[in-house]
Amino acid sequence: MAEALRVSDADLLVYVHPSNANRIQKALCRQLSVALFAFNETFDGVLLAYSFGLPSKTARILPGLIPYLCVNVKAKLLLFSPRQDMLLEGKVVKLNKETIYVVVLGFCAAAITSENIREEFRYKIKGGHGMFSSTAHKRHVIKPGTILRFLVKSFDEEILHISGSLIPAHTGCLRWLSKHGTAEDSEFDGKKKSHNSSLAPHNVMHEHLKPLLPSQDPYR
Amino acid sequence: MGVEFTGNHEMEIAVEESGYFSDSEVVAHVQEALQSVALGDREQYDWLLYEVLCPTKRMSPDQEALLLTTLRALSGAVPYIDADYHQSLYSLIFKMSLWRCAPDVRGALIDLIISLAASSGVFLDGCLDMLVRNFTPPIKLQESLSDNEWIARKSDVVDCVMSALQHITDLVPLSPMRLWPKIVREMPKSTRKKDLLLYVECMLRLERSMIGKFVGSLLLKALMDRLLDLDTDISWEDIAQEDNSRGIFDMELEDVQENAGDDRIEKIQQLAQDSSQCNNTNEKLDIIDGLMALTCEHLKSCVDDGRLIQVFGTLLESFQKTVLNAYKSKFAQFIVFYACSLDPENCGVRFAFTLRDIFLSRTNPPLFRMSAVSYLGSYLSRAKFLGSSLVLEILESLTEWCFEYCQLIDVNRTAEPKVHRVFYSACQAVMYIFCFRMRSLMIDPHNKSRVFxxxxxxxxxxxxxxxxxxxxxxxxxxxxxxKATHLFSSSKAFIFDNFLESELSKAFGGIQRLDMFFPFDPYLLKGSDRYIRPSFEFWSTVRKAYDGDDSEDEYDGDEDLENGRHGVSLEEVDSEGGCGLDGDQNPESESEGEDADLGCSLNKMSITPKDTTLKHGLPANLGPPARMPARIRPSTSPI
Structure with missing residues (x-):
């Protein structure tokens, strides 16, 4: 999960309409907020949160019919960019024999179809509610509300929809997996640790993106 | 499930063995049919398409059962539906109308749509489009249903659609972001009242639901935009052409009869029926009326849910961006008025201060400021629910601003009204508020001293x-x-023409005639009037500062009126003793002359143009003096 989330430092150039000259902060927030929860190719991920500061109190005025203000912004961006074969965790919101529906980080939908569920899991109905139960480990159960670890098969960047898989052995109910470490889990933990270390402050990815939103260049 | 399949050879064999298929067998069969398309075998797939999902003839009960079974099986086979191979299938599904389906089939179709939307991003847009299209029924079906059938069907289908959208949002949390542009885009453009009202009803239900937390404000803004579009489509000129001598929105609405507004709207409709153009106007009025009623009802429910303040924030934002900039909006602003009346302490006060701040802000364009102060003046005058302290506070702000303006301005440079239009707008707003509030402000000694x-x-x-x-x-x-309240200490006489308007007022009002813009003049729509009327101050019910006076002043006034010119000398007033507010106010003493006085008073406050002078400019000294705005009418449109 950790590897799909990253913090980027970005130097941005934001064009602010002169009508907002007396409320620059608000204008910057509005411009950055437009990019929230949508995949942005420049950032190579989905912008989830941001904070920013202004390195200079002055801004260049763009020559042209409308004198836009070119404001330099130093921003910290929290980005979500799931890729194939990454491990993600999400909450199961619904399941039936054919599909398990998961929501990742509360906003991103994922679906795991029956052909991507390993044979160990069998669908059954207990107490009127459907669930997937492991034939190898009876307590390994997947039902609505379960926090599920799954593998990313593909990611639709436009809709922000993930197609997932439960084929690898180290996928399934997160609680069960953490209680019953297997060889695969150890291997996974090793990966996870390395992912975490990548988040250490000295390893934060630095991206220098300019401008932030190319489409916002008023004279492009 | 147990449905017998008869249209397929393989199935027939299976049926022979056991008689019926189990659910999983049917799902397996549909999966096989879907998968075989990629292998070049379309036989079963085509049978599903053309025989089951899209029968050419009216469906028999058996066919309907088969359709139901197939839809359920398709829900189980959603992972096998491929965007490339099965385009005809999902196109057919998206074209199906929930309004035409039997309840069981409708439920199965909704389940399928939910599964499709959540299983893959590819189908999400199609599913949302399909659901939004089903906000309204097919036209032919709508015409064929009786009223009772219509209500039952409407309730069922709308419930289904709403629950489907909610389910999809649970599974795909960002779907509302894709949903709201579709809703705005698909909003009916036709003048079919039933369609638009039903559509807006669905929008408002969404606004109230969980989805509304994400996109409710956007939906409300879209609704306000639509209201304003319809509003501005109807021009006063179009309406006034029907009867120049009277004017279709002739402001005699505030006659004492309670149903005056009803009479008026009936007259409007009657007049409108005379021509096809007016039929169109009539239809639009009818639609706006319905939309206003729906929106007001929605606001009322927001009070019950305790979220009016949040909704009001959206309305206010929309108001500032659209209504305030619109050319003499007639009805849309009453949504904000009604919201204010529901929570005067928060919304009512906030609205007044917002308008004041817009006016006072020097960075705003002059027309925007003038419009704001017109709204402010009209609002403070007409809103029954506002307390005197707020009115006084605003009056003090405006007066203070006017005073500072006078100190700063160099009159010798230019005295053209157009140059000082913002100033004149403020002065007019202050006077207008005083016309309505003078007496109530003077009752409390503390307020009185503040006024002085x-x-x-x-x-x-x-x-x-x-x-x-x-x-x-x-x-x-x-x-x-x-004069009646001895507001002025000086005794210089003010002389003016007793005209509705003057060349000078026209000059400062500009081509937009903001000098004659009173946005909260009496509300004209019959159906939604019940929401506005209880909180609305009609001129006829305003107790004027001079009420209770003997008729001498009135007489003098009338005499002067006959001479086409009216002058008021403060000196005269002082010497005559005026008609002080503290003096005896015995309503009964008005007795016999009450009606006549009221009529006279109304005449003086009726701004409604009775002739075409507004269109062709007001002759300075010709003809009888025009009557004045009492029910100062919603924005007379002069040109």
Missing amino acids: HMPFESVLRHPLDPLKVCLPSIVEEFLQQA
């Missing part, structure tokens, strides 16, 4: 001379009340 401390007299006596430039009708009424 306002530097308004020096503003009026400034060389910019607002009394000459502002609408004579308002100036006259204001001076009468000022």
Whole structure:
């Protein structure tokens, strides 16, 4: 999960309409907020949160019919960019024999179809509610509300929809997996640790993106 | 499930063995049919398409059962539906109308749509489009249903659609972001009232639901935009052409009869029926009326849910961006008025201060400021629910601003009304508020002293001379009340023409005629009037400062009126003793002459143009003096 989330430092150039000259902060927030929860190719991920500061109190005025203000912004961006074969965790919101529906980080939908569920899991109905139960480990159960670890098969960047898989052995109910470490889990933990270390402050990815939103260049 | 399949050879064999298929067998069969398309075998797939999902003839009960079974099986086989191979299938599914389906089939179709939307991003947009299209029924079906059937069907289908959208949002949390542009885009453009009202009803239900937390404000703004579009589509000119001598929105609405508004709207409709053009106008009025009623009802429910303040924030934002900039909106602004009436302490006060701040902000364009102060004046005058302290506070702000303006301005440079239009707008707004509120403000000694401390007299006596430039009708009424309350200490006479408007007022009002813009004049729509009326101050019910006077002043006034010119001398007033507010106010003493006085009073406050002078410019000294705005009408449109 950790590897799909990253913090980027970005130097941005934001064009602010002169009508907002007396409320620059608000204008910057509005411009950055437009990019929230949508995949942005420049950032190579989905912008989830941001904070920013202004390195200079002055801004260049763009020559042209409308004198836009070119404001330099130093921003910290929290980005979500799931890729194939990454491990993600999400909450199961619904399941039936054919599909398990998961929501990742509360906003991103994922679906795991029956052909991507390993044979160990069998669908059954207990107490009127459907669930997937492991034939190898009876307590390994997947039902609505379960926090599920799954593998990313593909990611639709436009809709922000993930197609997932439960084929690898180290996928399934997160609680069960953490209680019953297997060889695969150890291997996974090793990966996870390395992912975490990548988040250490000295390893934060630095991206220098300019401008932030190319489409916002008023004279492009 | 147990449905017998008969249209397929393989199935027939299976049926022979056991008689029926189990659910999983049917799902397996449909999966196989879907998968075989990629292998080049379309036989079963085509059978599903053309025989089951899209029968050419009216469906028999068996066919309907088969359709139901197939839809359920397709829900189980959703992972096998491929965007490339099965385009005909999902296109057919998206074209199906929930309104035409039997309840069971409808439920199965909804389940399938939910599964499709959540299983893959590819189908999400199609599913949302399909659900939004089903906000309204097919036209032919709508015509064929009786009223009872319509209500039952409507309730079922709308419930289904709403629950489907909610389910999809649970599974795909960002789907509302894709949903709201579709809703705005698909909003009916036709003048079919039933369609638009039903559509808006669905929008408002969504706004109230969980989805509304994400996109509710956007939906409300879209609704306000639509209301404003319809509103501005109807021009006063179009309506007034019907009867120039009377005017279709002739403001005699506030006659004492409660149903005056009803009579008026009936007259409007009657007149409108005379021509096809007016039929169109009539239809639009009818639609706006329905939409206003729906929106007001929604706001009422927001109070019950305790989220009016949040919704009001959205309305206010929309108001500032659209209504305030629109050219003389007639109805849309009453949504905000009604919201204010539901929570005067929060919403009502916030609205007034927002308008004041817009007016006071020097960075705003002059027309925007003028529009804001017109709204402010009209709002403070007409809103029954606002307390005197708020009115006084705003009056003090405006007067203070006017006073400062007078100090700063160099009259010798230019005295053209157009240059000082913002100033004149403010002066007119202050006078207009006083016309409605003078008496109530003077009742409390503390408020009275605050009024007397306002530097308004020096503003009026400034060389910019607002009394000459502002609408004579308002100036006259204001001076009468000022006279009665001894508002002015000086005794200089104010002389003015007793006209509805003057060349000078036209000059400061500009081509937009903001000098004659009173946005909260009496509300004209019959169906939604019940929401506005209880909180609305009609001129006929306003107790003027001079009420209870003997008829001498009135008489003098009438006499002067006959001479086509009316002058008020503060000196005269003082010497006559005026009609002080503290004097005896015995309503019964008005007795016999009450009706006549009321009529006279109304005449003086009726701004409704009775002739075409507004269209062709007002002759300075010709004809009888125009009557004045009492029910100051919603924005007379002069040109």
